[in-house]
Amino acid sequence: MRAPGESFPAAAHHELANPQLRANLANATTTIRTKRARVVEELPDWQALRDAGSAIKADVMANLDTYLLEFEAALTAAGATVHWARDGAEACAVVAQVARAHGAQEVVKVKSLATDEIELNRSLAQEGIHALETDFAELILQLDGDWSSHILVPAIHRNRTEIRDLFRRTIAPGIESDEPAVLAEAARLHLRERFLEAKVGVSGANFGVARTGTLCVVESEGNGRMCTTLPPVLVTIIGIEKLVPTLADLEVFLQLLPRSATGERMNPYTSLWTGVSDGDGPQELHVVLLDNGRTRVLADEIGRQALHCIRCSACLNVCPVYSRTGGHAYGSVYPGPIGAILTPQLIGIENAPSLPFASSLCGACYEVCPVKIDIPRVLLHLRARAVDTVGGRGERSAMRAAAWVFARGSRLRAAQRLGRIAQRLLLSGGVIRRLPPPLSAWTRTRDLRPLAPRGFVEERGERE
Amino acid sequence: MSEARDQILARVRGAIAQTPRPAAAPRAYRRADPRGQAELIEQFCERVGDYRAEVQRVRADRVADAIRTAAQRHRAQRLAVAPGLPQRWTAGCGLQLVPDDGLAVRELDTLDGVISGASVAIAETGTIVLSGAPHEGRRLLSLVPDLHICVVEHQQVVGLLPQALERLHGAVSDERRPLTFISGPSATSDIELQRVEGVHGPRRLVVIVTQEPS
Numbered sequence: 001m002r003a004p005g006e007s008f009p010a011a012a013h014h015e016l017a018n019p020q021l022r023a024n025l026a027n028a029t030t031t032i033r034t035k036r037a038r039v040v041e042e043l044p045d046w047q048a049l050r051d052a053g054s055a056i057k058a059d060v061m062a063n064l065d066t067y068l069l070e071f072e073a074a075l076t077a078a079g080a081t082v083h084w085a086r087d088g089a090e091a092c093a094v095v096a097q098v099a100r101a102h103g104a105q106e107v108v109k110v111k112s113l114a115t116d117e118i119e120l121n122r123s124l125a126q127e128g129i130h131a132l133e134t135d136f137a138e139l140i141l142q143l144d145g146d147w148s149s150h151i152l153v154p155a156i157h158r159n160r161t162e163i164r165d166l167f168r169r170t171i172a173p174g175i176e177s178d179e180p181a182v183l184a185e186a187a188r189l190h191l192r193e194r195f196l197e198a199k200v201g202v203s204g205a206n207f208g209v210a211r212t213g214t215l216c217v218v219e220s221e222g223n224g225r226m227c228t229t230l231p232p233v234l235v236t237i238i239g240i241e242k243l244v245p246t247l248a249d250l251e252v253f254l255q256l257l258p259r260s261a262t263g264e265r266m267n268p269y270t271s272l273w274t275g276v277s278d279g280d281g282p283q284e285l286h287v288v289l290l291d292n293g294r295t296r297v298l299a300d301e302i303g304r305q306a307l308h309c310i311r312c313s314a315c316l317n318v319c320p321v322y323s324r325t326g327g328h329a330y331g332s333v334y335p336g337p338i339g340a341i342l343t344p345q346l347i348g349i350e351n352a353p354s355l356p357f358a359s360s361l362c363g364a365c366y367e368v369c370p371v372k373i374d375i376p377r378v379l380l381h382l383r384a385r386a387v388d389t390v391g392g393r394g395e396r397s398a399m400r401a402a403a404w405v406f407a408r409g410s411r412l413r414a415a416q417r418l419g420r421i422a423q424r425l426l427l428s429g430g431v432i433r434r435l436p437p438p439l440s441a442w443t444r445t446r447d448l449r450p451l452a453p454r455g456f457v458e459e460r461g462e463r464e
Numbered sequence: 465m466s467e468a469r470d471q472i473l474a475r476v477r478g479a480i481a482q483t484p485r486p487a488a489a490p491r492a493y494r495r496a497d498p499r500g501q502a503e504l505i506e507q508f509c510e511r512v513g514d515y516r517a518e519v520q521r522v523r524a525d526r527v528a529d530a531i532r533t534a535a536q537r538h539r540a541q542r543l544a545v546a547p548g549l550p551q552r553w554t555a556g557c558g559l560q561l562v563p564d565d566g567l568a569v570r571e572l573d574t575l576d577g578v579i580s581g582a583s584v585a586i587a588e589t590g591t592i593v594l595s596g597a598p599h600e601g602r603r604l605l606s607l608v609p610d611l612h613i614c615v616v617e618h619q620q621v622v623g624l625l626p627q628a629l630e631r632l633h634g635a636v637s638d639e640r641r642p643l644t645f646i647s648g649p650s651a652t653s654d655i656e657l658q659r660v661e662g663v664h665g666p667r668r669l670v671v672i673v674t675q676e677p678s
Contacts, residue, residue: 024656031657048492055489062483065476078640084469136663137654153654160655180655184663191664196569212637222607222650222665229603230569240472247636251626252493254645262653265511266589266625269665270645271603277642279566280602295475301483 001088001117001292001343003351004331008358009445011329021157021326028156029316029323035263036314036368043259052252054372057308060243061298067210067243068289074213078275080285085237088118091288095120095202095235096127098286102233104129104199110217110224111135112204113151113311114237114290116333117346120202131202132194134223136187143170149327149335151313152261157326191223201227201282205238206310207253208287211246214274215287218257220267228271234282239290241298241307253310256370260312293346302381306342308371313338315365315375321358330355337365341378349382353390356382409457419451495630497587497623504587504621505673511590515648516661517669524618524674525552531579531613532557534670538611540576546605548598549579553615564601569608577611577666583635584628585621585673589647592616592671595632596641603642612666614646616673 004011015021040046060067072082085091099107107124109115109131121131121142133142137155141147144166148154155163164178172186203224207216215236217224228234244250250272258267276285298304316322316336327335332343332352340359344352356379365375387395405411426432432448434440442448497504505521512519522530531554535543542560544567554561562575581599582592592614594600606612622628635641650665661667 028657045493048490052489052491052493055486058486059489062480062486064480065473068473068476084466084472086468086471090468134664135654136652140654153657155654156657163655180658180660183655184652184660188663192573195664196573212640214636220650221652221663223663225603225607225644226664229607240476247633248626248629249489251495251629254629255493255625264647265514266586266591266645266647268515268647268649268651270643272636272643274636274640274642277596277640280596280642281604289472291472291475295472295479298476299479304479 001333001347002119003347004343004355006331007354008329008331009354011331012325012358015325015329020159022324024157024159025323025326028150028153029318032153032263032317036260036317039259039263039265042265043255049252049256050370050372053256053310053370054308056244056249056252057371058305060245061241061304061307064240064243064298067245068240070210071208071213071243072289074211075275075287076213078213080213080275080287083286083288085288085290085292087292088120088290089123091118091237091290091292092120092123094286094288095237096124096129098233098235099124099129099200100127102199104233106130106132106194106198107200107202107235108132108134108195108198108227108231109138110201110203110219110227111138111154112202112237113333114204114239115202116148118237118290118292120237132191134191134195134227135219136184136221136223139187139191140166143167147328148333150316151311151334151336151338157328195226195230198227198231200233200235201231203228203234203236205236205242206257207250208238208243209245209247209250210243212274214247214272216250217271218254218267219269219271220262222269225269225271228273229281232282233284233286235286235288237288237290239292239294241294257310257312260314260368260370296348297342297345300345303341303345303378305373306338306345306378308373309338309342310371312370314368314370318364318368320360320362320364330358337375337379338373341375341382344382344386349385349389353386356386413455413457416451416455420453423450493626494624495626497627499623501618501621504623505618505675508585508587508590508616508621509673511587512648512671513590515590515669517648517671519671519673521673521675524676527553527615527672527674528555528557530672531615532559534613534672535559535577535611538577538668538670540611542575543611543613544572544575544578544605544609546578546580546599546601548601549581550599553581554579564605569604572604572608575609577613578605578609579613579615580606582614582616582620584631585616586625586628587621587623589625591625591628591645591647593628593632594644594646595635596643597635603644606644606646607665610662610666611668611670612646613670613672616671618674618676621673
């Protein structure tokens with residue numbers, strides 16, 4: 001996964017300047033929030049399900065080596081070939097190798113964050129293999145060279161007219177209407193032939209069952225079912241943290257995920273498959289177990305709960321920061337609160353030091369998280385690590401200087417006198433909008449109140 | 465690649481070496497449903513309807529009639545049927561039935577619809593679950609045609625998702641059969657979050673529920 005191109009505050013600045021984006025986002029996040037609240041309210045045992053989900057994931061992390069080996073053995077027994085990938089390059093190489101072995105110039109893809117994270121499409125393109133995105137939103141982004149801004153609704157920043165115009169330029173010349181049903185029909189027609197022709201499918205997985213080797217994909221459109229059943233060969237890439245111990249554990253997550261994600265009682269399609277089934281679906285199955293930074297996250301006792309994430313995106317929709325800046329400002333495949341704790345840990349805090357600060361610490365994300373990830377706690381933990389690792393030299397010397405000034409009343413009074421004279425040059429409209437460097441870092445995102453004409457100490461001195 | 469395997473496992477072990485074994489997961493959520501069958505079927509039908517699927521309750525000996533009228537409503541003439549579909553469900557329905565004895569996908573794509581049974585249905589979520597049994601057929605059978613008519617039997621309806629998974633446990637762990645959970649027709653909400661039924665899977669789903677055990 002690439003590091004964000006610029007810091008969160010800088011990126012947020014231009015995203016906030018786009019009124020269309022802000023309107024689309026406000027509308028979308030409010031709608032999903034309301035739907036989610038309604039279907040969560042319906043379940044009398046929601047908190048018990050969250051408790052179970054959280055505990056099952058903690059168990060998976062604490063025994064991950066055992067579960068991985070169990071998963072590998074079950075898959076192999078069920079006729080699948082298991083590959084281990086330390087990083088994205090190794091995972092991409094497996095897909096390329098399988099595609100080449102079957103003479104496939106194109107693979108059909110289910111929407112998968114893991115494959116976005118490892119930039120599979122770009123990597124396959126370098127090998128001359130086209131990865132066709134078949135999720136409706138992912139197709140839109142692929143056609144336009146754009147990228148996702150939401151875990152679940154990747155094209156949340158696009159409205160219907162923009163999509164109609166894009167389709168007119170690309171897959172559906174002459175399309176007039178911008179009705180969602182018409183646009184969906186255009187995508188259906190465009191992809192149907194490609195599904196029927198495909199030799200190799202590529203998917204991620206929402207869950208992998210260690211005991212049985214079962215893989216699970218949760219989706220809405222049916223493109224996931226197409227990609228995992230029509231092509232004779234299937235490659236499934238799964239992060240090593242996605243395991244659950246037994247089939248019965250899915251009873252918890254298959255209730256938590258759809259209600260938290262799309263705010264539905266259940267999503268239209270959930271597929272489970274266990275290796276290769278005779279005469280039904282792909283007769284060759286490759287499963288890639290992906291590390292790509294996950295073991296690094298696992299090593300941090302506080303931060304590792306980020307690996308419990310089931311990618312529902314509820315935390316994005318309730319976040320006051322995300323719902324204004326959108327996903328692009330995070331510069332990461334994983335945006336929003338979960339991205340702010342996951343991305344810096346996956347790629348190293350030194351490569352994304354501003355992300356743990358992209359939060360007001362209001363705690364809404366923790367309350368909606370279906371597996372109870374304490375995001376605010378991890379944010380604070382990572383902020384401390386960010387300061388230790390990359391920043392803080394300037395801040396430390398400023399604090400030392402402040403300590404020296406505050407140690408004596410005479411020094412403080414002298415500093416205040418000096419400040420009152422100097423600020424005359426900086427005042428505009430009664431506030432200071434810009435300080436000279438290095439203090440400009442403070443005023444880049446804030447206005448500063450000027451020093452009062454008389455300080456507290458001076459006032460008190462006169463009254464006595 | 466085995467080098468990658470060893471290294472990942474070593475990293476995992478290093479990362480969790482100091483982690484105490486967590487307590488068993490608490491399972492205070494509902495795993496049984498005290499309601500009677502009539503109430504479950506009532507809720508199942510209501511919730512299938514919420515997904516904008518069509519749902520019909522019929523006497524067990526009237527399934528063929530229900531299938532015929534559903535097919536006519538959708539102007540479907542030629543329908544694929546799962547190889548082990550009970551004959552009584554389609555006897556005298558007057559439709560052109562094409563049994564799936566390994567139909568090519570392209571052939572399947574030219575048919576108007578498909579008729580299948582189910583394994584379990586979940587009342588609380590309005591979900592039907594197929595498990596690749598002979599009366600359900602291969603996975604792509606209920607995927608490629610644009611109309612899916614699914615017959616759910618009275619006794620197949622359970623209250624909760626955990627109960628459904630429990631019933632299917634053996635099918636997965638012993639027989640390695642694939643499971644497909646279907647909740648309404650295929651849909652997308654990718655355009656301005658407006659739900660549109662039907663993208664790649666069947667755009668129309670008709671669920672026929674029998675009123676008494678058959």
